[in-house]
Amino acid sequence: MLSAFSSTITMRPQNRAEKKFIYLLAGIIVVVATAFAVAFLFPKSSTASGVKPDQSFTQGDNQFTFAGASRYANKTTYQLNLYVKDNQIDPLQPITANVRTRSAGNGEKLPAKLVQVSEDFYALVVKNVPDKQTSLYVAIGTNKQLNGGLSMSSSQPISIQKVTLSDHSSTPSSRALEQEYFTYMVHFYGKRITTYRQKVKDADANIATLKATLKKQKASLSVQTGSQKAATKQKISDTETSLKTQKTERASAQKSIKSARIAREKYQKQLE
Incomplete structure (x- = not known):
């Protein structure tokens, strides 16, 4: 029990x-x-964050940089500016764009028009954007690509959470779009100058470190013998090679700064 x-x-x-x-x-x-x-x-729609200004994405053979968005006065039309580097677009087969509210096929297709402003700059005007939409799903390609193999599954979400407010009620004139292009290029080269200045700064720090290291290595060499001396000589050779590389990279960055300044000034003059 x-x-x-x-x-x-x-x-x-x-x-x-x-x-x-x-x-x-x-x-x-x-x-x-x-x-x-x-x-x-x-399903996910406007909650996706998407590409933000100055970020890049690939469509087909081209890499686009999102150059910012604006919302027209009617509050339902958006303009997405796109910069394309190393344009691989065939002028005989111009590109266009499909825009939806979601990446999936059940997303609403929105009226969209892709306007070529220059060889490397496009304005994508999208109408009837829902009030609470924060991202637009964009697929860019030729008509054949968009109607064939390039599905909306490869579309790129682009964020429209931060936009500039425009007084336009319809697509701006060619001159106005050119001004937007020039403004972006001034910004673009300004960022390049900042990037290359940082490279110069980093190279200067590396050069200073390598010079100090080289000085210590040479001081050690004077009191060493045999295998130690041989090893230190190899280290000195490696350090001198690294020093030469850093100096070359610094010179290249300085040259790039000069080129970027010239380019920025050229676009600034177009805005005057």
Whole structure:
């Protein structure tokens, strides 16, 4: 009887543990099922952050940089400016764009027009953008690509959370779009100058470190003999090679700063 009582006592904790496990498993199933239901009923759309200004993305053979967005006076039309580096676009097969509210095929397709401002700058004007939309899903290519192999699954979300407010109620004139292009290029080369200045600064720090290292290595060499001396000579050679590389990189960065300044001044004059 004592044995049976003892067995009953030991089984109760097991039953409790089993019940807790069942409740936990049921809870997990409910959470997962709810997540699937939400994902199905409310697919990702305007919640995606998307590419932000000065960030790049690839479409086909071209890399585009998002050059900023503006919202027209009617509050439902947006203009996305795009800079394309090393343009690989065939002028006989011009590109266009498809824009949707979601990446999936069930997203609403929005009226869109891609305007070429210069060889390397485009303005994408999108109409009827929903009020709470924070990203637009853009696919860029030729008509053949967009209607064929280039599906919306390869579309790029572009953020429209931070936009400039425009007084325009329709697509600006060619002259106005050119001014936006010139303004962006001034900004573009300004960022390049900042980047190359940092490279010069980094190179200066590396050169100073390498010179100090080289001085210590040469001082050690004067008191060393045999294998130690041979090893130090190799280190000195490596340090001198690194020093030469840093000086070359510094000179290259200085040259790039000069080129970027000239380019920036050229675009600044266009704005005067």
